[in-house]
Amino acid sequence: MPLAIYIARRLVFLVVALFGVSLITFVITRVLPGNPAYLIVGVQADESTLEAVIERLGIDRPIMEQYGHYMRQLFSGDLGDSWRTKNPVTTDFAVRWPATIELASAAAILSVAWSVPFGIISALRRRSLSDRLANVASGLGVSIPEFWLGIILILVFFFHLGIAPAPIGRSLGTVPPDVTGLYTLDSLIAGDWGALRSALAQLALPAITLAITTGAPLLRVTRGFMRETMASHHIRSARALGVPERSIVLRHALPNVLLPVSTMAAMMYGYLLGGTVLVEFVFAWPGIGKYAIDSINASDYAPVLAAVLLSACSYIIVYLIMDILHFIIDPRTRT
Amino acid sequence: MSPGERSEVPAPEIESKAAAPTDVPVLDVVDLTVGFGSSTNRRSIPLQGIHLQVAAGERMALVGESGSGKSLTAAAVLGLLPDGAEVIRGSVRLDGEELIGAPERRLRDLRGRRMAIMFQNPRASLNPVLTVGGQIAEVIRVHGEAGRKESWSQAVDLLAEMGIPNAPRRAKDYVHQYSGGMAQRAALAMALSCRPDLLIADEPTTGLDATLQQQVLELVVEQVDSRDASLLLITHDIAVARSHCERTTVMYAGRVMESGPTATVTADPKNPYTSALLKAFGTVDQRRMYAIGGVVPTLLGELGECAFADRCPLAAPECRDGVPELRQLDDRRVACVKA
């Protein structure tokens, strides 16, 4: 199948998926019990604003008409306003998303960096030390609640050892001039080493927390695929014809493993980009996740809904990009 | 070489074989016994004293039901036993060189260069993400036969030789773009890429269309002959052995039952198991399918009796007295007290 047709087909899927996502968020607000007007403006709002919102949302109108209205709003990029911050939600997002992107990217890099090599090495020898270690690491990593892990890391590295900075957001010192919104990159661009150190130090614990919990399933999957591949017929053939073990692992087995593992990693990154709610909350990281929680606790509903929508979209889009990349890389899709 | 011209079968004793260096068989397997589990906790002994000799330029068929230990024998020869299996005793010599206990480096060097194998299910035995030509070229390269460029052109030549049309282009293709028959041709090219002395073909036609089976087998025989290599053809189909191999070894439950020139073994089987196998694969005039009664015994330990005794139509009390020895009988060897 030519690439263009494939991409076109995937884009159709994307539209369908986004449509489904919007439908679900719509159902959550409009169909579930509770007065959505209150959700939009908050319980403290006075009678006149409430009526204005009811009018604007058209809650008294038929459900299909409401959905049409809702979709029109989405298409015009209107995610509603936050009454807590008094800003349009899109404006608030623009300020906070870089923080989430920075944390998600750092976590994803760390996560892949420890889990994939570890998974591959541990799969090569059954019942070896690394195999057992991988068992324990993946078992614990999958099971540990990430908010608690964050707390334990804070307890150990901040309170007891004193080597990590206080868990109070992105930076203690000066904020580098805004270029990308990612403090690490911005301070590199500005050549401000103090700011870079501070940004990295703040990033370390939350990123490690996420890297542990997201790396564990990745480790499992990598190890599983590697074991499966090493037991496959083509590896047996290559061995039987004297191909050295090094080439067996690196040239013959690895590409077969990395293709599915990269899909997993992309899915993981997609989820992280949508807001790492718990970890952002624990480390007071001013990203989308914390924004959502703060809004919920203030009964400010528009940002919550927007965050849910955004996270689903970022997941779908990252997955789509990965899918297309695979189509280009994987020889099996060529005919 | 036709069956009639066969030279004398090597005598069963180990000492006499080492004595004649000029007549060293390419592959010489003596009393090969393989077990699963450790010596203290033996779980099964799937190969029990295998004897197998393949002379230079000879085509030998290894015939038996599934589970008889044919493929495990091949794995033991290559030094690629599955996890948990070990050689308990016996020897495997390739051109007189002992392979049991040889260092892995040496074995790796011999695999692909002096002895090669092709498996059943060719599409699975080629790597899906590497080009077919690249895989063949790699085998040539790792054995130091040629450099990067040279090995590629050799790979293309080999593919062409195996009858793959438009080889220079097809070499760049991946295995999913090959049909089953073409993939098996490519696997043959890969196995023969370093001109090995011995090619082991492990059920090379299983899973191929009936019409292709004949073609592929003929190609294997033709290519092996043109390289003066020996062939060990593993098959469950004694008819395949009859039409393509000068000599046949029949295995059952991890033992050699009978071994000798194909013509005599199939025309006048001395071991009841061989006759049963011949009947099961049916001669044309047979109306009903013949099935051997009973099941293959599980090889939990070394049996103290003939493994076929439970299913044998000729079984007698003396069959249970001990493992029947592989005895010389004219131009063949038979493990049966009744023979």
Place this chain on the structure above:
Amino acid sequence: MSVVSPRASGSSAPVGRRRLIDSARSSRLVVAVATAVILVVALVWDPDWRALRVVVSVLAILVAPAVWDSQRRVIRPAVAVMLALILMALIGPLFTRDPLMLSVGESLTGPSGDLWFGTDQFGRDIFARVIHGARLDLGVGFSAAALAVIVGMPLGALAVFRGGLFDSVLLRISEAFQSFPTLLLALGIVAAVGPSIPILIFIIAIVNVPVYLRLTRSAVAPIVNADFVLAARCAGQRELTILFRHILPNVRQVVLAQFSVNVAWAIQILAALSFVGLGVPVPTPEWGAMVREGYEQLVYGRWWVSVFPGVAILTTILTLNQLSDRVRHGT
């Protein structure tokens, strides 16, 4: 539920001894887990402890063989710990202090021989709260996962069975659902509807239905045209009978393994929701909420308030995951 369709075992290759043992084993496990689920759920809604004696004795009889691996002559640790946890949830609260009892004089004392896990800022016994929390967390976890199975599994099987538009619509919906991060979706719904325990169970179940739907769908698809199903059809059996008697029993191992994981997820989601303040109402002893309370005490070095409930969550989830691995590998 524990009976495999006779045609299922009859039509396939000769059933070896080994398979018989396996199927007996897994049906025992099914009975054990099913009983546990029903009883735990019943007990959550039965605060008067009327069912307690029946529950404990029935449970002991039913699950004892699951703990003891008679072939390898070892106790299966995951099963044993899980039972201990369930037992703790069932009868533990009888032996502890009142988890809600305030005691200002004893506020924030560290772990001691008397108060094993110390006290929180209101002087409540953390040990008692952890034990009582087991009841809530396990109860919600099992209930939510059970609800998700009950809805998702037949839907998934039906999707394959009906095929066509029904199947693809259902698949698209569950795909859309699965592109939401579970926690954020749950957050969104809780924020809209408001937290209470039945609603939490319902929400956690809802976000997990697609998992079962797709799992069952992929497990059923290969066997829906198997010979024994065709045979049942030819014999004129009703579609629903075929579904429940012949098809679903064959996917139960996969579903059971997933069920165990799902209870773990459910507990994780509940704890996370409570941690961010959207779960159970305040004084209720719930592990996630306790970790949250302890988080605020961390600044003063009072680690015990959040560490012990966290260990409880970790132990429970770890055990459930191990259990799932065991079921999946048939040991």
